[in-house]
Each structure stands twice: as structure tokens, then as C-alpha cells.
Amino acid sequence: MTSYTEPFWSALEEGRFLIHGCDGCEEAFFPPSPICPHCHSTDVRWEEASGEGRIHTYTRQHTTAADFEDGIVVGVVELAEGPRLLAGIDARYEALSIDDPVDLEVRRYDQAFDRGRLADSPFYVATVRSE
Numbered sequence: 001m002t003s004y005t006e007p008f009w010s011a012l013e014e015g016r017f018l019i020h021g022c023d024g025c026e027e028a029f030f031p032p033s034p035i036c037p038h039c040h041s042t043d044v045r046w047e048e049a050s051g052e053g054r055i056h057t058y059t060r061q062h063t064t065a066a067d068f069e070d071g072i073v074v075g076v077v078e079l080a081e082g083p084r085l086l087a088g089i090d091a092r093y094e095a096l097s098i099d100d101p102v103d104l105e106v107r108r109y110d111q112a113f114d115r116g117r118l119a120d121s122p123f124y125v126a127t128v129r130s131e
């Protein structure tokens with residue numbers, strides 16, 4: 001967490017997921033950055049994402065680092081607003097398909113590994129939405 005990303009983490013504490021919108025080109029993007037990756041404008045603002053998206057791609061980690069369970073499912077989620085982000089997916093690998101609808105869910109984790117200053121902060125995970 002930096003002073004720049006503090007609004008993101010504060011919103012996540014409240015169950016809201018913030019992305020950036022750009023007033024220079026009207027594109028939305030994530031992760032937060034003071035410079036738009038599309039047009040390099042610094043005229044960017046925070047905006048709340050719907051939390052709805054679709055699975056762009058996904059995989060399963062067969063062997064993980066110490067203190068992580070094997071078989072973690074992760075993927076790239078494309079938000080309804082456009083940005084793609086890496087997220088854990090709370091689903092069985094065998095049950096997933098590309099383009100499945102998902103919701104980002106804010107969740108607290110009881111973790112054995114060190115998240116440093118973010119140890120008490122929630123994180124997000126994608127869950128499959130039934131349409």
C-alpha cells in the first residue's frame with residue numbers, strides 16, 4: 001500500500017472495488033496509476049467498478065510456495081468496465097470455462113504467510129455467478 005493506492009484499500013475495506021477512469025481518453029484501467037496506460041494522461045480519477053466480469057483465462061497452480069495450498073485456481077478476469085486483472089478464483093478448476101461470468105468478492109483471509117502492512121486488510125477473489 002502506498003499513499004496513492006490508499007483509496008483503493010480503504011474502499012476494499014468497505015466492500016467496494018475501485019478502478020481508475022481517464023478523462024483524457026475515457027478508458028478505465030487497473031491497477032491504479034497516476035498515469036493512464038492508454039494515453040499517458042495524468043487526468044485520472046477513481047471510480048467504483050461493478051465487480052462483475054468474465055473469465056478471460058485461468059489456470060491451476062499444481063505446486064505452490066510454502067504456506068499456500070496446492071491447486072490454487074487463478075485467472076485473468078475482464079471487468080464489465082474493461083480492465084483485466086489477476087485474481088484468485090474460488091471454484092473448482094474442472095468446473096470453469098473461458099467467459100464464465102464472475103463477481104469480485106471482498107474477502108478476509110486467515111493467512112500463514114506475511115502480507116506485511118496489508119496483513120489485516122481484506123483482498124478480493126472471483127466467484128462464479130450463475131446467469
Ligand SMILES: [Zn+2]
Binds near residue numbers: 023025026038039040
Ligand atoms: Zn487515457
